[in-house]
Amino acid sequence: MIDSRTAPYAALILRLTLGVLFLIHAGLKIFVFTPAGTAQYFASLGLPSALAYFTIVWEILGGLALITGFWTRLAALAMIPNLLGTIVTVHGAAGFFFTNPNGGWEYPAFWAIALLVLALLGDGAFALKPTPGYKR
Helix, strand or coil: CCCCCCHHHHHHHHHHHHHHHHHHHHHHHHHHCCHHHHHHHHHHCCCCCHHHHHHHHHHHHHHHHHHHCECHHHHHHHHHHHHHHHHHHHHHHHCCCCCCCCCCCHHHHHHHHHHHHHHHHCCCCCCCECCCCCCC
């Protein structure tokens, strides 16, 4: 049975955590690797270098949407392809465990599942703009 008194706060904690992780990931691409360096890395994987800039913006906007609770269910679902893309292009070939060289697909898969759980769970407490079509 779901505890309806605490579930909105559980969704809030999950929402904030996932949102902050996306902002940290975007920050890594901006401040450590630099956008140009990230674009070069994407190109080295055979991806269009412009996709790097799109990914940075995607992570920032998705992270902010999750943190603020702006259409949380849709934002969470929209971020899943980002993680599935990293599994297919980067981490899948490294095996399962994220401690493997080049990081395995364990962590991005867990992150994608957590986003799916949030989408199913709902907006949570203190959402600025609840997802349309769902009752609080």
